[in-house]
Amino acid sequence: MVVRDPALPQRVRIYEVGPRDGLQNEASLVPVEVKAEFVRRLLDAGLTTVEATSFVHPRWVPQLADAAELMGRLADDLGEASRDLPVLVPNERGLDRALELGLRHVAIFGSATETFARRNLNRGLESQLEMFAPTVARARAAGLDVRAYVSMCFGDPWEGPVPVAQVVATGRRLLDLGAGQLSLGDTIGVGTAAHVTALVEAFADAGIGPDRLALHFHDTYGQALANAAAGLRAGVTTFDASAGGLGGCPYAASATGNLATEDLVWLLTGLGVEHGVDLDALVGTSTWMAERLGRPSPSAVVRALAQSAP
Incomplete structure (x- = not known):
């Protein structure tokens, strides 16, 4: 049953991260032909934004x-x-590799905390911005759209709760460099709905509206969907999600799977919020990928619909 809340956005964009963030932490190498088929299937299911991969050094992310x-x-x-x-x-x-291929959309990956910046980038909170500056400047000069991920926006396994003001300050610096959008990541899944609301409001108080923000949740404590609902009510219209709930972070052991795209689609459909995704096709894609990974999908919606299928 669809119950439309007129206070909610009419439509959202789902930023599908399954092929990159979803697969990057898989221990067994996924064949490139399977990855290509995964991307094609996601596009066919109606997802308009699918992050395909990362040009990271193979030593750091062999997958x-x-x-x-x-x-x-x-x-x-x-x-x-x-x-x-x-x-x-x-x-x-x-x-350089993205430019050689003529790609139009790139993303950088920063941290809201000192410790994670050093563990992930081998740079401090301030020096990571110095590293990103020429990358963003060159990308923008070449006409590329630049997104900035900000990890550890809610909690850090080494530093604990992350002050909202610290997240806002880091995000503002990344926007000042030239990023068009910030994706605020709950990397270890400790965020709660009120925290989400407070963070979005703090950005608004700093002159950064929800149209410049995306939200990226992990489901470690089962809060990802509730947090997405809170973000939606705060006016955010871009949500990162991973088909089948695949994913984690190779540099943070406590980061479990991403918000499952199917679970997000089910929520949005019930709220009457447009998303453009064919849920049956998406569930079929996640079931197909789960078979290739040799384990069932962690998505509650995938499991429920798979069990009810004739």
Whole structure:
């Protein structure tokens, strides 16, 4: 049953991160042809933004060592449309690879805390911004859209709760560098609904409206969907999600799966919020990928619909 709340946004964009964030922490290497098929299936299910991979050094994320080959396969399959698939670029070398392929959308990955910045980037909270500056400047000069992920926005396994003001200050600096959107990540899944509301309101008080924000939740404590609902009520209209609930963070052991795209779609559908996704096709895709990974999907909606299927 659909019960439309007129106070909610009419439509949201789902930023699908399954092929990159979802698969990056898999211990067994996923064949490049499976990754390419995964991206194609997600697009066919109606997801308009699918982050395909990351141009990170293979030593740090071996699962994504085939990034260039994957993008080549997708270019063969999708033609010009493949250039609109976002990719993560950790530094200028990664950007060089994206530019060589003619890609139009890139993302950088920063931290709201000192400790995680050092563990993930081998740089401090301030020096990470110095590293990002030339990457963002070059990308913008080349006409690329730049997204900035901000990890550890709610809690850090080494530092504990992260002050809202610290997150806002880091996010503002990234926007000042030239990022078009901030994706605020609950990397270890400790956030709660009121915390989400407070963070979005703090950005608004700093002159950064919800149209510049995306929310990226992990479901460690089962709060991802409640947090997404809180973000929706706060006016955010872009939500990161991973098909089947795949994912984690290779640099934070307590980061479990991402918010499942299917669970988010079910919520949005019930609220009468448009999203453009064919849920049956998406569930079929996640079931297909789960079979290739050799384990059931953690998504509650995938499990429920799979069990009820004739």
